[in-house]
Amino acid sequence: MYTRILVPVDGSPVAARAVSHALGLAKLADAEIHALYVENTAEKEDDEESVDTDRGRRALEDARERADEHGIPVETTVAEGDPVETIAEYTDTLRADLVVMGTHGREGVNRLLNGSVAERVGRQVSVPVMTLRLGHGEQSVNSPLEAQRIAREKLELTGHDGAVVDSPSQQSTTWVVPATDDSGEYNVHIDAASGRANVVHLG
CATH class of the missing domain: 3.10.450 (Nuclear Transport Factor 2; Chain: A,)
Incomplete structure (x- = not known):
């Protein structure tokens, strides 16, 4: 089914939800997880870039810890560049079978994982792209x-x-x-x- 699942992260709740979903799939398929954070430095002030980088690196550590808890093989990577191009290139280099991405609604549209990024990644890669979305105020744990x-x-x-x-x-x-x-x-x-x-x- 799947052997390598790529999960781009940016430190947001919806990206964390995507990690959870990817881990569930990896456990079922006996696959490995690759978590990727892309530093998009274009048109950012130094302070904003630093905050986003710290958030992204913490998200990678969180993904590693969660995978380790479940005994799932995991690799984490930090890359720089245009998010769409970088995610697409990494998908090809990794030979991933699936990309799992969170997408933001109206909030966070300037962050890495906004809807247009996910859609453009889907058009550039030859493997399935699974997207998960949390609307405004929506919760994944609601009972x-x-x-x-x-x-x-x-x-x-x-x-x-x-x-x-x-x-x-x-x-x-x-x-x-x-x-x-x-x-x-x-x-x-x-x-x-x-x-x-x-x-x-x-x-």
Whole structure:
């Protein structure tokens, strides 16, 4: 099915969601993930360029950590240039079987993964391009049951497979899921947009 899946990232929630989707596909297909951040330095002030670069590099580290948690082979790359041309060239060089991209709606149109970039990449590469989009205010984790499912999976991945998960609460853009096991109490914080989870040990 797939052996190499390319995921361009830019540090946005929708790109994080694309990483989640790519990881799910990679696990099913026994494929490897390649996360790519493109530094688009054209017409940017130094401060803006620095902020975007830091955000992009953190997104790559996040993708690596998430892949490692699931035992999925992962490579991360930083490149410079025009996003469309660079993503297309990297797709060919990598011989990727699939590109998974998040696309922004009205927000973030000047960022790397706006809709026109995804569409243009799709026209330039010979492999499928799968796009995921979060509309304004849309969340990928929109129910308590989904939050509990993600919390259980994260707890299992971090060695707390026997933890009892309680009812979650939603705080702004984050779900908080309490859990307990023989080692203590935990809160699992889940980003409602991306589904990214972190376990906080309460003692």
